[in-house]
Amino acid sequence: MLTGNNSYSGPTLVNQGLLAVNGTLASDVTVQDGGVLGGSGRIGSLTANAGATVAPGNSIGTLNMTRDVTFAAGSRYAVEAAADGSSDRIVSGGSAQIDGGEVVMLLDQQNVLNGEGGGSAIGQYDILQAQQGISGQFDGATTSSPFLDATLSTQGSQLTADVARNDTAFASVATTQNERSVAAAADALAAGNPVYESILASGSAGQAQQAFRQLSGQIHADIASAQVNDSRYLRDALNSRLRQAEGLATAPDIKADDGGAWAQFVGAWDHASGDVDATGYQASTYGVLLGLDSAYDDWRLGVATGYTRTSLDGGYGSNADSDNYHLAAYGSKQYGALALRAGALTPGTGLIRRAR
Known part of the structure; x- marks a missing residue:
């Protein structure tokens, strides 16, 4: 973790592991295969090469850069998103050049059985802003939930991820008759119902199955x-x-x-x-x-x-x-x-x- 005001101008390479910038780093940062850049601070510029991951924030947060941001083919932009509509994002004072790579929407995994939850994972999230415009596009976007898909759209200087319900039925991931019965009942609930939204944001089929078992009574x-x-x-x-x-x-x-x-x-x-x-x-x-x-x-x-x-x-x-x-x-x-x-x-x- 890097904090404070770091004014050195030489290049910064992230070859392996995580560098969390929570202060100011004037340097240009290049993330290589196996490296992860996170934090809620400010850097000079960003280049994410193939195999690199950029994950702003320490939980949900904004990573700022004074100059340009570049995503190469094979890079990964991991965006944590919450049911209240907030999400990670990148804000650049320069331009954004996107030559491929993938956006992964990591949705807040609510659990109404533990008193958590509220809101919906479905919605639009502003995930990248470049003051001087955005060129190119990512290869695609996925979500952490088997029940949600994400699509990307660019309007001027803003990149938005739209998370929406897909056609995967809750019951399709169930493994027992009890689970299937609960899954079918939960799928019939209206959007906005806390049980429905909790299952909708499941991080995997296994987590959905666990929710079905807990709800089975x-x-x-x-x-x-x-x-x-x-x-x-x-x-x-x-x-x-x-x-x-x-x-x-x-x-x-x-x-x-x-x-x-x-x-x-x-x-x-x-x-x-x-x-x-x-x-x-x-x-x-x-x-x-x-x-x-x-x-x-x-x-x-x-x-x-x-x-x-x-x-x-x-x-x-x-x-x-x-x-x-x-x-x-x-x-x-x-x-x-x-x-x-x-x-x-x-x-x-x-x-x-x-x-x-």
Whole structure:
């Protein structure tokens, strides 16, 4: 990085690596194959040879030059553009000679799931201004998004990049049925919708696929599945308690007194495997179950309640926590050596927190 006022007039060569000029450099700068020139300062003049990259700014910024700018065939002009309409650009006090090369529009990769985003990557960006005019043209322009194309136009001293939606459907880059369903729904949203714009500015097909997976809502099905699985702990506890009271099993995990009150602590770990369409998850559950029952002739009737907490880690960084409250009535009837056992359980209800 070069800062301050550098007044030496000899040539500056960038042969490899990055030179970021954030001050003033009076020298003429030549960028060679493998070199990168960036920064938001001022230089004397610029020549970008084949294999060179010019990337103004440190993020988005303007690189100024007192004299001329030249892009040779095979050079690369990398322009970072934001959804608010701002972009990198070059401002020259001389003329611009463009003998080929490529413009690459690096679009701001918004992520509405992380609270980012706003605006649209679609629009016109002023990327080069030469006070004494522009001669020649770049070979073409591309964008970092598979869903956007860029075209270049020159009007007098101004070079503009026009970024527009292409014909590539969101679903065309999806790899699973879940992704395709989400992609089709997102593609049907109106321009300006933050979800639509976030996917539109994806830096690659892989980033779009990641967005589809995050938006799929699989974590909601995962935590519902885990809650269904967790309900067996109360069912098993009630059955074990009745067998314990009938003298058919010791049930060491259930602590009971002679009055029919009992308690059981719960601790368990679950794992669900994934497949081509959905990821698996890992979940842990802990809590306590309490009950009270009493014998009436050949009947034993009771009620039970409990609290369990489930923590689940799903795929692609999603997770959920569930506080579950349980209530049940249960009983058994002895018919000699035969026992009939039954119960009624309310679904575990409570607060569910999800993140994805």
